[in-house]
Amino acid sequence: MKEIKNHNWELKTETDYILEPPRGALPVHIITGFLGSGKTTAIIDLLNQKKSDDQWAVIINEFGKASIDTQTVEKATENQNIFDISGGCICCSAKAFFQLDLEEIVNLQKFSRIIIEPSGLGGIDMVTEIVAKIPQLALLPVICMVDITLLNNERLQMNFLYKNQISKADYIAFSKCDTLIDSEIVALLSKFESKFPNKTIVDKSQLLKLICLENQPEKIRSQLHLLHSQNKESQDNNFRKKTLTFEPETIFDSEKLSTVLKSYPQLLRAKGYIRTENGCQLMNYTLSGCSFENHISENQNEILLITEQVENDFFQQIETEIKLAILTN
The missing domain is CATH 3.30.1340 (Histidine-containing Protein; Chain: A;)
Incomplete structure (x- = not known):
């Protein structure tokens, strides 16, 4: 990846992205990340920044039975198009409910975009496979939220699921950068890039541009090889x-x-x-x-x-x- 000299990141890629969603297909964005990485906050920001007449469906998956994140989004935004799946991960134990929600969203024919927040304990592979089974949907690059302040937390850095979420994502967006000074951010970025080379990093403030393809010279393609991964996760038992x-x-x-x-x-x-x-x-x-x-x-x-x-x-x-x-x- 190109060198990043400060935390005012721009969208950086080494290749030209070549595909837009097929005409008429509903774009789907997965915003993944480990527990507490800032997924819900990022989605709230996106919903509050989007055009008011743009109808987005949001699927929020929580490992626990309480729908805490769903309530948080509903309180912080005017978006009432939230589909809540609680009590298991949509990559495994709750995947049937996930597919039903996707099919309902397609059948309603009133949404221009789908945002999916998997559980912080969920994998990506099975989620992308379920999306890929519905021909009216077009999966776009996966965004992974990462808490930059935890890059020195050795326990977390050894967690398989945390590392797998980052490795499988197309874009990385850091949260909590506002709690650090520039020199700390640069040091942490260097450490991150040594562990996860060739990842494309975006400023969290640019997520709306990334999702809506506004003012971007490059067009986005999804990494379709994710749909054929042989290392499928089932994390509930861990x-x-x-x-x-x-x-x-x-x-x-x-x-x-x-x-x-x-x-x-x-x-x-x-x-x-x-x-x-x-x-x-x-x-x-x-x-x-x-x-x-x-x-x-x-x-x-x-x-x-x-x-x-x-x-x-x-x-x-x-x-x-x-x-x-x-x-x-």
């Missing part, structure tokens, strides 16, 4: 999940809860709409930290936990500690 549900009047100490979550290295992701001392909030824990954002009050108070394979008593142990972060009950 991870465990549990949803903790609390009474609506339960209030958490946000600082104590954050400390508890950070103390468990086996924990890959935690999220949920909960009540804290600051009111109703969306709690979002990733390997890079824990954040709390205010949201409109609803009768929800639950936390989804996602881990790698752990001992049988792990969830009982962490639930006990999470309850110690409760202020009132």
Whole structure:
């Protein structure tokens, strides 16, 4: 890949892309990435930037049963065309629901584009194969979101699924660059390129141009060899999940809860709409930290936990500690 000297990236390629979606075909964009990489935030930005009369269908897949990301997108945008698939990955256990949603979107004949957010624990190969089976759809290059602040996290860098998502994607878009200074970004980019050479990196702010083919001299082609990969993923069995549900009047100490979550290295992701001392909030824990954002009050108070394979008593142990972060009950 061409050298990148700062984080104001441009779309960079070594070859000319040659294919547009076939005339009349519905373009499909997969925005993949590991847990907490910024997929949902990127989709929210895209929906808020697109033309108001442009109808996009969005398929959001969550490994847990709670539709937290779907609710987040609905609250942050005016887009009501969201198809939610929860409780399994669309690359394996939930693929039948995924195909049905795609067929329904095609039959409705009112959308100009489909955006797919697979679960952070999902693979790409089977997703692209399902899209390819529907002749009215045209798969465009896969975009993978990567949290740039975690490029020094050795545990994550050794994760097969994380590496596979990056390797199979056509474009890489980094999140959380605004938390770093230029010299840190340059150093991390160099490290990334040494592990994943010849990947095309785009600025997250350019995703709308990339998706809508606006002001681009090159035309986009999808890497069709992805559809014939012999290394198909089925990831549900490699991870465990549990949803903790609390009474609506339960209030958490946000600082104590954050400390508890950070103390468990086996924990890959935690999220949920909960009540804290600051009111109703969306709690979002990733390997890079824990954040709390205010949201409109609803009768929800639950936390989804996602881990790698752990001992049988792990969830009982962490639930006990999470309850110690409760202020009132």
